[in-house]
Amino acid sequence: MASIRSRGARIVDLIIAALAFVAVLICLLPMLHVLARSLSSSEALIRGQVTFWPVGFNIQAYKFVLSDSKYTWSLVWTIILTVIYTLAAMTMTVLAAYPLTYEKLKGRRLINLMILFTMYFNAGMIPMYLLLKDLGLLNKPAVLVIPNVLSVFNMIIMRSFFYTIPTSLRESAEIDGASPVMILTRIYLPLSKPVLATLSLFYAVGRWNGYSDALMFMNDRRYHPIQLLLYNILKSITSIDVATLEGFRMPGLNETIQAATVMFATVPILLVYPWLQKYFIHGATLGAIKE
Amino acid sequence: MATVLTTGRARKAINYIRSYWTLYVMLALPIAFFVIFRYIPMSYILIAFKKYSLFQSIWEMPWADNYGFEYFIRAFQNRDFINAVRNTLMLNALDLLVGFPAPIIFALLLNELVYPRYKRFVQTVTYMPYFLSWIIIAGMAMQVFAPNTGVVNVFLRRMGYQPIPFLNDPTWWVVTYVLLGVWKHLGWNTIIYLAALTGINPELYEAAEIDGANRWQKIRYVTLPGIRPTIITLLILNLGQILSSDFDRPYALMNPLVYDVSNVIATYVYTYGIRGLQFSLTTAVGLFQSVVCVIFLFAANALAKKYGERGVW
Numbered sequence: 001m002a003s004i005r006s007r008g009a010r011i012v013d014l015i016i017a018a019l020a021f022v023a024v025l026i027c028l029l030p031m032l033h034v035l036a037r038s039l040s041s042s043e044a045l046i047r048g049q050v051t052f053w054p055v056g057f058n059i060q061a062y063k064f065v066l067s068d069s070k071y072t073w074s075l076v077w078t079i080i081l082t083v084i085y086t087l088a089a090m091t092m093t094v095l096a097a098y099p100l101t102y103e104k105l106k107g108r109r110l111i112n113l114m115i116l117f118t119m120y121f122n123a124g125m126i127p128m129y130l131l132l133k134d135l136g137l138l139n140k141p142a143v144l145v146i147p148n149v150l151s152v153f154n155m156i157i158m159r160s161f162f163y164t165i166p167t168s169l170r171e172s173a174e175i176d177g178a179s180p181v182m183i184l185t186r187i188y189l190p191l192s193k194p195v196l197a198t199l200s201l202f203y204a205v206g207r208w209n210g211y212s213d214a215l216m217f218m219n220d221r222r223y224h225p226i227q228l229l230l231y232n233i234l235k236s237i238t239s240i241d242v243a244t245l246e247g248f249r250m251p252g253l254n255e256t257i258q259a260a261t262v263m264f265a266t267v268p269i270l271l272v273y274p275w276l277q278k279y280f281i282h283g284a285t286l287g288a289i290k291e
Numbered sequence: 292m293a294t295v296l297t298t299g300r301a302r303k304a305i306n307y308i309r310s311y312w313t314l315y316v317m318l319a320l321p322i323a324f325f326v327i328f329r330y331i332p333m334s335y336i337l338i339a340f341k342k343y344s345l346f347q348s349i350w351e352m353p354w355a356d357n358y359g360f361e362y363f364i365r366a367f368q369n370r371d372f373i374n375a376v377r378n379t380l381m382l383n384a385l386d387l388l389v390g391f392p393a394p395i396i397f398a399l400l401l402n403e404l405v406y407p408r409y410k411r412f413v414q415t416v417t418y419m420p421y422f423l424s425w426i427i428i429a430g431m432a433m434q435v436f437a438p439n440t441g442v443v444n445v446f447l448r449r450m451g452y453q454p455i456p457f458l459n460d461p462t463w464w465v466v467t468y469v470l471l472g473v474w475k476h477l478g479w480n481t482i483i484y485l486a487a488l489t490g491i492n493p494e495l496y497e498a499a500e501i502d503g504a505n506r507w508q509k510i511r512y513v514t515l516p517g518i519r520p521t522i523i524t525l526l527i528l529n530l531g532q533i534l535s536s537d538f539d540r541p542y543a544l545m546n547p548l549v550y551d552v553s554n555v556i557a558t559y560v561y562t563y564g565i566r567g568l569q570f571s572l573t574t575a576v577g578l579f580q581s582v583v584c585v586i587f588l589f590a591a592n593a594l595a596k597k598y599g600e601r602g603v604w
Binding site: 016020027046049092104114121123125128131174205208215230255262281 | 307310311313314315317318320321322324325327328329330331332333335336338397400401403404405406409410412413414415416417418419420422423424425426427429430431432433434435437439440441442444445446448474477478482506538539542543557560561564565570573574577578580581584585588
């Protein structure tokens with residue numbers, strides 16, 4: 001095919017490839033710049049010499065970040081939180097999606113309607129805040145898990161995948177005397193492994209990247225997830241007063257520490273992304289098929 | 292006869308319960324979740340029509356003045372709120388104008404890429420920003436666009452231009468806000484279009500080739516019509532969300548210098564409600580926003596159906 005393409009067509013092919021490469025550069029260069037800053041000396045940085053390669057290479061900023069228990073603890077805590085949240089959310093998603101695939105289930109339409117309605121109308125931030133306050137959940141670690149432990153969107157994706165499993169499989173198992181729970185654990189879940197992986201990733205990324213719930217509902221700094229810590233540091237680092245409050249005694253290092261902090265929060269995502277990429281893309285197309 | 296029927300029905304009911312009760316047990320937790328965390332908060336909406344008091348239950352609080360609509364009136368007399376509505380509409384409209392067509396164009400570009408491995412590489416790299424949080428993106432933007440040390444301004448200065456205050460000047464902040472949205476979503480949002488593109492019948496391209504269509508004509512008359520339903524569906528969803536406001540993105544990117552353009556409804560509710568404890572006022576604002584969003588979504592859907600497109604539902 002390529003051999004019979006005319007010369008003009010091949011030149012256009014190359015132009016298109018070049019345009020796509022511009023997009024690649026735009027995605028990568030900002031990260032490269034932040035990495036270069038984090039590894040440069042603060043003098044070179046202040047003089048505006050740092051672009052995409054470290055100037056005055058040193059790892060001071062990383063030493064500072066990694067020696068501060070605040071950072072390491074928030075990393076550990078966010079991992080714990082993400083694992084708990086993902087497990088809880090997946091359990092809830094399957095528990096909601098599986099029974100609703102039974103067409104004979106009485107009340108199924110009503111439950112479906114009740115769930116779908118919340119996708120279009122929600123009470124808003126303040127009613128949620130007041131409810132959590134009344135329930136005594138404010139500033140408790142559970143507040144970072146429970147209020148968003150089930151996503152309607154993910155539940156619908158799960159359910160439509162369950163629908164693709166032929167009902168004849170279920171019916172023959174029923175004739176053999178299998179209970180709904182057995183059918184779920186022996187047939188449905190093993191057949192849905194890719195979707196389970198994909199939805200787990202969506203929940204995990206959501207929890208890992210989320211900070212607004214912690215900002216609104218959690219005043220205890222020990223339980224701040226890494227994104228909120230990063231936010232507080234980014235906002236405070238611009239004013240030295242607050243910076244020292246946050247524990248920075250070396251103002252000269254501020255700019256490189258800021259860069260190192262961003263890298264510290266980015267690297268975990270960059271490490272897992274290439275390996276899990278195919279599941280993410282799988283999930284995006286699942287969402288597309290949904291409608 | 293009648294007794295036979297009822298016993299038959301009773302036996303059916305018993306059988307039904309015996310085989311399906313576990314399904315209801317499974318549903319118990321999710322239903323409890325939706326009732327407690329999605330429906331009970333709706334009863335708190337009543338606070339929008341009442342004078343909030345810490346020491347009374349919702350039912351005991353006195354009704355607000357003006358037949359309960361006092362806080363809605365106050366919201367619309369509040370300069371900050373009007374400003375927040377304006378900014379929400381402005382930022383969402385700009386997102387729609389710039390951020391909506393961008394992935395369509397990029398998907399068409401990817402679709403024309405003839406080197407399969409290179410194409411996969413481009414996709415892998417451009418999907419990645421989607422998985423970075425707005426805090427991380429804000430952190431990167433603060434550095435890349437830093438007035439003195441950021442790489443963009445370093446290059447501008449080397450080329451003899453004045454540095455640009457990307458995040459500290461209101462107009463530039465809006466530009467940066469929109470472009471960062473494109474940066475985060477461009478690659479990821481192509482997936483849905485690329486999926487739609489695989490659904491186009493290859494015979495259409497062959498027929499077009501026989502008719503002597505060039506690359507551009509194939510895009511214009513085969514590819515674009517092929518993804519048209521996807522475009523319309525996504526456009527409806529986006530139009531329906533014109534007054535909805537994200538919290539994470541503006542809050543991460545805002546700073547006091549650009550408050551006039553970065554204050555959106557969600558950040559307004561947070562500052563006046565959770566920080567400022569004006570619960571009645573902010574609940575009213577939230578209700579206003581939710582209701583308008585629902586109306587917009589239905590209107591956009593009806594409009595699409597009127598023009599012969601598939602709606603969202």
